[in-house]
Amino acid sequence: MVTTNEYKNDTKHYKGMNISIILFVFVLFSTIGLYFYNMTIVSKIEAMQTQVAQVEESIKKVNEDEKVKLYVLIQANKTYLEKYKYLSNIPMFINSLKELARVHRVVFDGFSYANGEIISQLTAQNDAVTLASAKTTKFLEYFRKKDEHIFSLGFVNSFQGQEGVSFWVKFQVK
Amino acid sequence: MNNNAKYKFLTYLFLLLTVFVVFLFSKNLYTQITENTKQKQALTQQLEEKNAQYQEISKIKSDIDSWAVQDIDFDKFLSNFSEDELVEYFYSYANNNPSKVQIQTIGLSQWAYNEFGFMEAKIDLWVTFSSEKDMLDMITFLQNSQKYNFFIHELNYSLGNTLSPISVNIPLKVLYK
Numbered sequence: 126m127v128t129t130n131e132y133k134n135d136t137k138h139y140k141g142m143n144i145s146i147i148l149f150v151f152v153l154f155s156t157i158g159l160y161f162y163n164m165t166i167v168s169k170i171e172a173m174q175t176q177v178a179q180v181e182e183s184i185k186k187v188n189e190d191e192k193v194k195l196y197v198l199i200q201a202n203k204t205y206l207e208k209y210k211y212l213s214n215i216p217m218f219i220n221s222l223k224e225l226a227r228v229h230r231v232v233f234d235g236f237s238y239a240n241g242e243i244i245s246q247l248t249a250q251n252d253a254v255t256l257a258s259a260k261t262t263k264f265l266e267y268f269r270k271k272d273e274h275i276f277s278l279g280f281v282n283s284f285q286g287q288e289g290v291s292f293w294v295k296f297q298v299k
Numbered sequence: 300m301n302n303n304a305k306y307k308f309l310t311y312l313f314l315l316l317t318v319f320v321v322f323l324f325s326k327n328l329y330t331q332i333t334e335n336t337k338q339k340q341a342l343t344q345q346l347e348e349k350n351a352q353y354q355e356i357s358k359i360k361s362d363i364d365s366w367a368v369q370d371i372d373f374d375k376f377l378s379n380f381s382e383d384e385l386v387e388y389f390y391s392y393a394n395n396n397p398s399k400v401q402i403q404t405i406g407l408s409q410w411a412y413n414e415f416g417f418m419e420a421k422i423d424l425w426v427t428f429s430s431e432k433d434m435l436d437m438i439t440f441l442q443n444s445q446k447y448n449f450f451i452h453e454l455n456y457s458l459g460n461t462l463s464p465i466s467v468n469i470p471l472k473v474l475y476k
Contacts, residue, residue: 138307139306159332177346184349187357192373194476214442233459234458236457
């Protein structure tokens with residue numbers, strides 16, 4: 126004959142067993158679920174790796190075209206090429222110097238150009254209307270007070286003469 | 300074995316099996332899933348970037364093929380740096396302007412890649428010009444060359460000398476791919 130206490134004890138252990146079975150089944154199914162989920166991710170990864178390889182191959186094929194390579198290179202160095210071209214515009218620089226000489230009634234002697242820097246010797250002579258010193262001052266003023274020219278004038282640290290004032294000028298192409 | 304002991308035994312057995320499954324399988328699978336998810340995310344990003352790159356480059360190619368790119372003279376960049384063609388190029392100009400231009404020497408240096416990825420070669424052109432104007436004409440001709448990308452970044456001459464002939468070294472740079 127089963128006593129009430131024994132019955133209660135059996136039921137308690139029976140419940141405990143059921144819980145442990147449910148827990149085990151839950152863990153087992155969860156693990157199986159994780160396994161299939163992992164398999165799905167792995168197959169997606171493989172598919173994506175294939176896709177990446179295909180796209181890379183397509184890029185490589187397009188890149189084999191010399192014109193495409195060149196276009197990319199030119200676009201990447203557009204600023205550099207524009208500067209290269211601009212600094213190569215020697216006739217424009219010489220004509221600008223000549224225009225400066227005409228406007229300020231001075232003479233440039235020599236033209237030494239290297240990478241955007243021009244060195245020349247400037248001479249201003251007295252004439253019937255203007256003193257050489259006034260021409261010199263006006264010339265320097267033009268560069269110091271306005272900033273409109275394609276050249277900027279470097280600091281001039283030495284002047285020779287009075288009736289004919291000469292000095293070295295160093296222009297930087299802007 | 301009474302029921303109580305049987306239940307107890309089975310409870311511990313299933314608990315043990317649960318722990319066994321968790322530590323031997325679930326834990327590893329969870330770690331793998333975490334790593335694979337990260338890898339998948341990285342691949343998704345990589346694929347997006349590659350697709351964007353491919354689209355960009357395909358557009359460039361189709362633009363080039365359909366002549367939509369007109370601001371670049373490809374032929375000038377793709378021309379060969381060969382002595383015969385260059386020498387012929389300079390002498391033909393001089394021969395067409397015999398009273399204005401007299402070539403003294405032409406010095407060619409081997410090309411090398413510059414810092415921007417272009418091939419760059421140097422040409423030293425020693426020329427005697429009848430006048431400053433003739434010199435400027437030739438420089439303009441070289442700058443506007445239909446065949447080569449010439450650049451001149453150095454020049455020394457006696458500015459203002461308009462009467463006597465001028466001998467000048469024109470150091471040319473040629474850029475190509």
